[in-house]
Amino acid sequence: MPSSVRLPLVLALVVAGLIAGLWTWVGRPVAMPPSPLAAGEKLPCVSYAPFRDGQSPFQKELVIPEAQIDEDFAKLAQITSCVRTYATEKGLDKAPMLARKHGLTMLLGIWLGPDVDRNRLELDTGIRLAQENPDVVKAVVVGNEVLLRGEMSAAELANVIASVKRQVAPVPVTYADVWEFWERNKGLTENVDFVTIHILPYWEDLPVAAEEAGPHVDEIRQRMAEAFPGKEILIGETGWPSAGRMREEALPSPSNQARVMHDVVELAKRQGYRVNVIEAFDQPWKRRSEGTVGGHWGLIDSGTRAPKFAWGEPVSDFPGWRMHIAVGLASVVLVFGSAFAAGRRREDPMPAGDWFAVAAIALCGGATLGAAVSALPLESLGFVGWLRNGGIFAVAVAGLAVMPAVIGRGQGLAPFSVALDARRWPVSPAPAIGAALMLVLACVAVGSVAFELVFDPRYKDFPVFPLTAIVAAVAAPMLVRRADRDGAGLAEPVAMWGLLVAGLYVPLNETLDNWQAAWFGVLCLVLSFTLWRVQAVQRKG
Known part of the structure; x- marks a missing residue:
């Protein structure tokens, strides 16, 4: 087996095993x-x-x-x-x-x-x-x-x-x-x-x-x-x-x-x-x-009309854990398949570091996407709720498909303008446009949730499962290469500082006993750091 195939195959199997083991234990x-x-x-x-x-x-x-x-x-x-x-x-x-x-x-x-x-x-x-x-x-x-x-x-x-x-x-x-x-x-x-x-x-x-x-x-x-x-x-x-x-x-x-x-x-x-x-x-x-x-205060589920638990018997917090494993394994195939297909279009073989970055996306996305599927109907109410949460979930899936391909093509992150300024499209390679677009969508997804949790948090959920897949996907390229496009403007620092403030404020406001808030805060800080790296490169370039 060629070494160019052996490493990604081993990594994919390891990640798949970790996801299966995680949900078997959690479920x-x-x-x-x-x-x-x-x-x-x-x-x-x-x-x-x-x-x-x-x-x-x-x-x-x-x-x-x-x-x-x-x-x-x-x-x-x-x-x-x-x-x-x-x-x-x-x-x-x-x-x-x-x-x-x-x-x-x-x-x-x-x-x-x-x-x-x-x-x-x-x-x-x-x-x-x-x-x-x-x-x-x-x-x-x-x-x-x-x-x-x-x-x-x-x-x-x-x-x-x-x-x-x-x-x-x-x-x-x-x-x-x-x-x-x-x-x-x-x-x-x-x-x-x-x-x-x-x-x-x-x-x-x-x-x-x-x-x-x-x-x-x-x-x-x-x-x-x-x-x-x-x-x-x-x-x-x-x-x-x-x-x-x-x-x-x-x-x-x-x-x-x-x-x-x-x-x-x-x-x-x-x-x-x-x-x-x-x-x-x-x-x-x-x-x-x-x-x-x-x-969700009922002893009986509103949909199935069945009791949620039997007295004295064990209760699973994730009864759909087998589905979570199946979705996770499908995510691993999607992530590695996207990277492998993109890597074949490069003149040089994908280095080991790139494959480890891809594996990080597969692990974070595969471990959380199944839970995001289960949470979607629970956390979505009415047309607006489904539109918003469905959009976040769609961005998560897109990130698992697009960002491994970006890494596979040897592309780093790019500033917002590469995706949002039509004048740059003819002179920008497709992977750069895809990377910039995913960064924009990630900021919108995480930023919209952060805005709610800062200004009106009492009844708002922490949709950490799909957001984890999104943040991991856009942050992974920074593990292996710098952004190589100029054009960062005011939008990047505004988003960076907003996410930084939210990443600190939300966990402190909710108290550090709230691990959902702490998890969300970490996602905000990681995305804020990613934006800082994009800007830092532009200033040096």
Whole structure:
């Protein structure tokens, strides 16, 4: 076998083996504690919203079909004995009847907000349902996080709760809000039969890691019990998301969701308090207001309608790891094939250094492109979301095809003007134009994400998988040769400094506990350094 073939073949096999080994290891199931539920035992209660993909509470004319709620309750009856609802509109006035059919009880929610007319309708319907269904409605939740949203004063809310309490007796009445707002409005306890608090460790002002979430929930519940002696404390919402962006060290993932649920339910049983889990089914509509993470709090997947985990059994954070390996191996073939085809057009053989640069592209791209495929539907919402994320993914694939060919042809990076100034096209070789275009696209892709994460980060994802492939592709030529074209202008230093600032600011703003932010910061810094090298060469030339 000629040496010109032997080295790239060996490198391709090594990279393919590393990718396969990486995803085999990363995709392995994470062990869970023993199930906190005895054989045949069900969860005490689960939050239920009826909306599926394409449906949302903001659709004014939407009425959820009775058959849809019936189907949901049939599934929920297998895992819980109680459902908590949040409103009576959109077809949920049929919920008590359907709950009875499936042997479920209810914490019946009455939605309150700034619309007085809507409030009156909700109150009238909720009171009627509680009066007509005392065997099913075990408590009425008058308002959900109204104080948190600032839509009513505590005094107004107290009067509404007292009115409902008089009319639905002997059915117990409560109000539900984040635990801090109960601490600030202790007078509300005079109007409720028990206190319903929300404890969401992921959303705390100081986010709590998954391994500490269970003890955190237990600690806050005990704190609230001491603050409200003589009142039962119901944890009305607690849970963990299975997908989305990190907040400090709080990482959404399937295994973390399962672990938090195991810990919370086990502690609740051991300490003898009631807990309601949020939530039954994923709610895709929440992604519009809360980002990817908002749509993935369900115990049941919104698409497959299947449980995300089985109690006591291991859970994989990357169930598609075999597909990731397949995509990675295809990427290796693409990268090395592109470089080999381009190298055959050179007069001199490709040096070993060039092949190692190609191998770096194949490793970084092949290790992340499969994960980028899996993340694409999770992180893309609506036409704009798909256009933006699909564009980033397309740039990643293009980088894996174009930049190995650039290296194979013996070409270095080129400044933006080689691709953007039509006057330079006739005098610039195709590899130089391709290299410059990929550098422009890389800056646009990384820069657009950086802009969001600097100025509006709370609900924005870190799309590090496709961006890793992009940055590795454009940075690799700098490992073996300098850019050999002049024409760098103002755009390069502006992009360089912008990425440098983002690469430092984002990880510090998110804290260094957030490895997603740290990873993104490194990508920004690598691309910033690449732009600096392009400029440095131009000044010397």
